Structure formats: structure tokens, C-alpha cells
Amino acid sequence: MHLHRYEKIWLSFGIFMLLGFMGIVGYQTFAMGMGPPSHKETIDPQKVETTAPFDEPGVKQIGDNEYEVVMILQAFGFTPGNIEVPVGAKVNFTMTSKDVIHGFQVADTNINTMVVPGHIQKISHTFNEPGEYLVICNEYCGAGHQAMATRIIVK
């Protein structure tokens, strides 16, 4: 089989790119520990309100400048809603859903995650700018989906 010179260059370039991308993904996975959630933390979606920590949803101070927000998502709201956290504090969200798949997206931040019934979702963020952040559900969850929103007040 005869390969044209340009074909060889193009094939080598393609193989080089492929190996490069695989190398990057491998480095992120094994050296940096980045990867999709392990799904290790599960919960019975029918017993959310009697299972710790979701039996006490709310904002708790857990460190010097660190807060934990335990939040339940259900059609069509966030419990608790309109939470307040201090500016500059690290906020660890622990969330689950009681019914269907919901979304948790905070405008003007890079928080954007799915909240799946049966699973516990955790995400951390430090709010460095004071203000009111709009929180929306971005997974279509039923007839009232467009009304599913709340706010995070940072001051």
C-alpha cells in the first residue's frame, strides 16, 4: 500500500493529537484525581426527611470561615430557600432530590450540577463578591419547573 507523503504527515498528526489528549485525560484522572462523581453516597429518596443530614436542612457554620448548606430539592422548590452566607466564606453544598432529577445552577458562578434522586451531590464554592445570586433548576422537572428558583444572599 502506498501512502502519499501528505497523508503520512496528516496521519502522524492525528495519532500524535490522539495520544496527547489521552495523556491529558490520564494525567487529570490519575495524577490530579479528577473524575466524575463516584456515586458512592446514596440515599433512599423516600426517606430523605428522616435521613441525616437531610433531617435538618439549613446553613451551619462548620469552621472558621466555612459553612455547610444541607439542601433538599423537590418539585418545585429548594429547602431551605433564600439562604444567607458571609462574603469570602467557603460554602459546601450537600444536596439531594426527593422526587425527580433537578438542577442546581447559581448564576454568575461556575456552580452548575444535577441533583439526582437516590444520590447525594456535593459541591463547594467561595462567594467573593457580595450580592444576591439567582439559583435556578436547569433540568426540566415538571409543570412548575420555570418557577423553581431561589436566591443565595452573600453579605
Ligand SMILES: [Cu+2]
Ligand atoms: Cu426542578
